Amino acid sequence: MKIGELAKHSGCEVETIRYYEREGLLPTPPRSGGNYRQYSEQDAERLLFIRHCRSLGMSLDDVRTLQQFQAEPERACDEIDALLDRHIQQTASQIASLERLQKQLQSLRSACHTHMSAQQCGILQNLQSAAASSDCVCHHEDSEA
Structure with missing residues (x-):
């Protein structure tokens, strides 16, 4: 899905999605032949996770820490x-x-x-x-x- 579709799906502004990419909370997505960002369902889930953490008042560093634990589920x-x-x-x-x-x-x-x-x-x-x-x-x- 394109960034606009991801924004609509998640209720998140396009600029916020780009910001999360710059901050490393979302991986930089691959680009299509037309140079559009292409997001997966996994990216959408990750964005919704970030948004939920942020709605609880968690800092970006807290979200990063939690994402590290998601990446290492045995910790x-x-x-x-x-x-x-x-x-x-x-x-x-x-x-x-x-x-x-x-x-x-x-x-x-x-x-x-x-x-x-x-x-x-x-x-x-x-x-x-x-x-x-x-x-x-x-x-x-x-x-x-």
Whole structure:
């Protein structure tokens, strides 16, 4: 199949497929007589594997590592377990960071409750104070929590 067909089949942009080829996640496909890339069903499966890993937030290096294990199915999977444990820990850290951000935004939002002019808006005043290296309600309350 041609790259456009692979893109449609996988739901992946053509440029992303080319990028994965440049990164070595997809092998460079053979070319047809008309110089079109020719992909196999195995290439499509590999691309779907990559896309699934990426949808789980895995890095390209993680995907490469997993592909190495696919190529050597007799290897022990301890490294795969460790990879996933690291990814779970990174995800937990990101969740905690997003929760802190949410609290900061909620604190900032609480600085303005009524319909006012922009000049009187507590949100805008706090953002301007923070830009001037002063305390902002969103960071002040976060450090107390």
